Amino acid sequence: AGAAAELAAQGLRVLAVATGFTADPAVLPPLRPAGLVGIGDPLRAGARDTAAAFARSGVRLLLITGDHPATAAAIGTQLGIIGPGDRVAEGGSGDGEARVHARVQPAEKLDIIAALQQQGEVVAMTGDGVNDAPALRRADIGVAMGSGTEVARQAAELVLVDDNLATVATAIGEGRRIYDNIRRFLRYGLSGGIAELLVMLAGPLLGMPLALLPAQLLWVNLLTHGVPGVALGAEPAEAGVLDRRPRSPRESVLGDGLLASVLAGGICVATVVLTAGLVAHHNGRPWQSVMFVVLGLAQLGVALAVRAKAAPGTPRNWSLLAAVALSALLQVAGVLVAPLQTLLGTETLSPLELLACAAVAVVPGLALRLPTGPVRRVLRL
Known part of the structure; x- marks a missing residue:
């Protein structure tokens, strides 16, 4: 017993070997211990x-x-x-x-x-044998080994082809990256939607009967929620994505401060757009076109603000930068190109006015790029 315990303490599987002789295979003869065998299965x-x-x-x-x-x-x-x-x-x-x-x-x-x-x-179970199949099925996530039995693979939700548990850790990081990007798009898209709603509701109260035309709203949505929204899905993982605690399965996708950030972003964009429109209206300039440009550019600035804070050395998501640049160019073209002016009902803005619109439009993005802690404290007040 002492030798067996010593082998087991070394992490070895211990088999006892014994000998015995009998003329009748149906009768178990007295056995004489012959020794112990320690089988190693190294990590x-x-x-x-x-x-x-x-x-x-x-x-x-x-x-x-x-x-x-x-x-x-x-x-x-x-x-x-x-x-x-x-x-x-x-x-x-x-x-x-x-x-x-x-x-x-x-x-x-x-x-x-x-x-x-x-x-x-939330239980994830790994296994490879026939006897593991019930546990793989009962767990929340059954993970079968690729070299295991067909029964285990059929009972599991996932198959670990390389039989390497490190792949599961990598998959956890990838899953968190995808979930973060979903929340990132919601922060971006919902902020813009709230801003548009506030602009349309508050405009008449501020002396601007129709803040934006339907075609202008549609154009802004196509440019901001189209290619830039898709490009946000390719954002890399945040730095230290595997060093944070898992979220609760009962937590809403808008939880952990995201709803507050969405509201803050929407209010900030709407405030900037309405302020730009009021200034243009007071100076007798084409205020509707000014609001149209500022709204589109401000939302694109939010897209850049919600980018992932990736670890140093991580490749940047150049597709997002290209999508924002293309959308910004088309947004400005809406007040410069004659066919688009006819389609959207806009008026020409001077280079100085466009520069002023761009300068004002970066404010929401800069505000959202600030740490979220102070924003949450302000919203609690």
């Missing part, structure tokens, strides 16, 4: 770094195995998910706090998953 290179990446990103990594508790404890220590002397749960105890579970039967994995789900955890 993949970089497995400890992967476990550390999971820990930084708020993902709790559990080791569930049918091996001896000492073997499981040694592997868990090598991974860095437990420390020397930490408790190892045995069997399907349903202990959701334990990081390592040993002597677990296939059916008992369901109890462990159920205990975690009752605590509000």
Whole structure:
């Protein structure tokens, strides 16, 4: 027993070998121990770094195995998910706090998953064997190994083709990038929509009966929500995307301050547009065309303001810069090109007026690029 425990403590799977002789195969003869065999299944290179990446990103990594508790404890220590002397749960105890579970039967994995789900955890389960199929199906996300059985692959939602858990960490980062870009587009698109609504409602109250014509609104929406909106989906991941805690599944997509930022952006854009229109109206200039240009350019400035703050050395999303430049050019063309003036009902603006419109339009983008903490504090007041 002491030798077996010593081998297990080294992270080896221990098999006992015995001999016996019988003339009747149906009768088990007395067995004489012949020795122990320790079988090593070394960790993949970089497995400890992967476990550390999971820990930084708020993902709790559990080791569930049918091996001896000492073997499981040694592997868990090598991974860095437990420390020397930490408790190892045995069997399907349903202990959701334990990081390592040993002597677990296939059916008992369901109890462990159920205990975690009752605590509000989102459970991803990896496995490769036939006996893993029920657990893969029960988990919120079943991840089968590409080299595993067909039954496991059919029971899972995802298949890890390279059998490398580090790919899961990479997938978490990519998923967070996609979700961030969805929120980024909502911040951009909804801010512009609120601004347009406020401009159309407040314009008559400020002495401008029809702030913008329907064709002008449609043109602004086509230019701002079209190509720039698509380009926002290609934004790179934020710096430290794997170093932040996961969001709650019950959190709204507009949560965590996004709604406040959308309202602040919409109000800021509308204020700038209405102010520019009032100044132009007071000076007898084509105020409607001024508001048209400022509204479009201000929304494009917001697109640049909501860009990802990527890590140094990350390639920039040049498609967004190109889309904003093209849309800005077409927006200005709406008050300079005769066919577009006829189509949109705009009037010609001088170069100085266009320069003034551009200078005013950058204000909302600059305001939104400021840290969100002060903005949230102001909105709470």
